[in-house]
Amino acid sequence: MNKQDYYKRFLQENKFPRQLKSYTWKQHDSSVYVYRQGRRLIDFSANDYLGLTKHPMLNERSQAFIKQWGAGLSSSRLVRGNHEVYDQIEKQLAQALGKETTLLFPSGYQANISVLEALFDAHVLTEKPLVFCDRYCHTSLQGGIRHAARFYRFRHNNLAHLAQLLEKTATQSCPKFILIESLYSMDGDIVDLASYIALAKQYQALLYVDDAHAVGARGELGWGEASSHSKDIDIIMGTFSKALGSFGAYIGCSWLLREYLLHKCRGIIYSTALPPAILGAISAAIEIIPQLTEERQRLHAYARYVRKFFVDHGLNYGTSNSYIVPWIIGDAKKTRDMSHYLESHGILAAAIQPPTVPIQQSRIRFCLSAAHQQQDIDYLCEVLKTISTAGSRVTQTLVSK
Ligand SMILES: Cc1ncc(COP(=O)(O)O)c(C=O)c1O
Incomplete structure (x- = not known):
């Protein structure tokens, strides 16, 4: 076959063509x-x-940041991309979410893939973890679980099925993780977080909640579905790319996990820091969301x-x-x-x-x-x-x- 024939065959056989519009x-x-x-x-x-993508405050702050700091930061945060505004945003966000601290990421996709890769490191855990992931979780979470090697995909938003799988594996003492979304992007259903929290506690599993579609639009002050349970959720992940109107992502977690991720998370270590224009839009969104x-x-x-x-x-x-x-x-x-x-x-x-x-x-x-x-x-x-x-x-x- 010619070098590109494999891809040609795939396109010819693909029943669900995608198009850029x-x-x-x-x-x-x-x-x-x-x-x-x-x-x-x-x-x-x-x-x-x-409707925040067109909000004047986001647009003006974005332009002001470009004017002051330029178009890009040209290096990872661990080199010299750790612009002072990162610190301010991460503190404000931690307070809003009710988490000890937060950590910003270049995108939601990158956050999920690379945080999960770091968390599931079998050398650090001393054994392979067991991961339970909702079958309808976003592809970035599904991509992350491939690093776990041992995982179960439970039926969508089916607490009974998750409980059954947790019970079946209860005698295994390895570290366990539960991955869910708070509001599923293809079905629009909001989960009962309290019940997932109860299961995570019962089986001592780390609970990771992707709040991408809820942050900004749900919660009393707009800080998402997970923020009202923040003490009981180990990691809350969210994006600035949906209701918050711009780009980038965050996780809310403990100081210890943040420190660990700074050492292990490739999405932070090997990726260029978010550009000033985006940091400007994020900082403005954080100010106006509660209003x-x-x-x-x-x-x-x-x-x-x-x-x-x-x-x-x-x-x-x-x-x-x-x-x-x-x-x-x-x-x-x-x-x-x-x-x-x-x-x-x-x-x-x-x-x-x-x-x-x-x-x-x-x-x-x-x-x-x-x-x-x-x-x-x-x-x-x-x-x-x-x-x-x-x-x-x-x-x-x-x-x-
Ligand atoms: C549930 C969920 N998580 C993560 C992402 C990825 O976020 P981003 O677009 O910021 O990369 C998306 C994006 O569609 C999503 O729907």
């Missing part, structure tokens, strides 16, 4: 409208739950409204109880066609298909934002109504296109 962003003060080929679309595909109570209430009200609409019109949103509302269609092609149909009606919503979700679980994912207006939500419902009323006829036409 480009949209133009005209000067606009809202993050929820994008333009494609001159047409305005209402965006339900992004994770900008509070956005009204935005959070609006977001939750939109979510209740859309889910009720789904119930009233017989659309399947699975187990969602948040502002991520999937419409589970099943067939991947039908789902892609439906996403195109929605786009032709001015609605941008991602078709999520295998391998991101299981086969026959393809869905259109609607991510709501406080930056949407009620009329955007009403328009979405109106378009969905035409589809649900026309029922299989519309689907049939789309499929046969």
Whole structure:
């Protein structure tokens, strides 16, 4: 075979093609409208739950930081990239999350992969750990568990299954870890953290909670789902790339774990520090998140409204109880066609298909934002109504296109 033939064959055989899509962003003060080929679309595909990507304070602070410190820091934090603002951000964040300390990372993906790699080091632990990870955890957590060698993937958000696996392995004295998300990105379901905490305590497992989709948008002051249980969660991970409007990630942990990760975590040691522009946006987001109570209430009200609409019109949103509302269609092609149909009606919503979700679980994912207006939500419902009323006829036409 020619050097590239393997990849060619993969692409030819791949049933779920992915495509890069480009949209133009005209000067606009809202993050929820994008333009494609001159047409305005209402965006339900992004994770900008509070509309902070366009917030003047984030943008101004970002520009001010570039002006003062330049475009990049050109080295890892352990070399000379440890800009003074890191310290300030990490302290503020620790206080907000109720953790002893925090540690910033270049991205959420990198944080999960590299923190888990460091935690599961069999030399440090003196034996291979046993890891229990929810089957629907983000790919960055799934990537991290490959370093463990011994892991169980329990049924999604199924406490009974997790308890059963923990019990089955209770006699093994090796270090144990439980990995979950607080709000799952493809299903929009929020977990019962107290029950996971109880299991982690009972079986002396380290509990790692990815709060990426909850931070900013949930919790009394917006510090996520995990912050109200912070004393009982060993590691809280979160991103600045979703409701917090910019980029980068953090973990909240003990001083001891922070110290350890500074020695072992490749994502920190061998990666360039976040650039000043991003640090500026992060520092502004941290200041304003507690003030956005009204935005959070609006977001939750939109979510209740859309889910009720789904119930009233017989659309399947699975187990969602948040502002991520999937419409589970099943067939991947039908789902892609439906996403195109929605786009032709001015609605941008991602078709999520295998391998991101299981086969026959393809869905259109609607991510709501406080930056949407009620009329955007009403328009979405109106378009969905035409589809649900026309029922299989519309689907049939789309499929046969
Ligand atoms: C649950 C979860 N964790 C981690 C990540 C990765 O975060 P980032 O986009 O900051 O790399 C994502 C991103 O989609 C996510 O959904």
